[in-house]
Amino acid sequence: MTYxxxxxxxxLKALEQGMSVRTAAKLYDISPTTIINWKKDISIKPIVRTPxxxxxxxxxxxxxxxPDAYYYERAARLSCSKSGIEAAMKRLGYTRKKKS
Structure with a gap:
């Protein structure tokens, strides 16, 4: 989550006024590790997603x-994993094959 x-x-101002990291974490419902990281660098870093x-x-x-290929067959042709094919097909709105 980006705060x-x-x-x-x-x-950070509350910390400067003497509040402890644990108290601030409980008060603001934020992880103490997050607050410590903010003390090092307050900037917001962009989320970079891989293509x-x-x-x-x-x-x-x-x-x-x-049209009748199995996921593992598509994965072999497209050189990726079976679970990757499942996720990509779901992303495109395709459902798995149904028996008629």
């Missing part, structure tokens, strides 16, 4: 070419 800079400054390994276009093409 606003105003809250960070408020907590997805499975291309949406490649997966859609694979689904079109092989």
């Amino acid at each position: 606003p800079i105003i809250l960070r400054k408020k907590v 997805r390994k499975i291309s949406n276009d490649a997966l859609k093409q694979d689904i079109t070419d092989y």
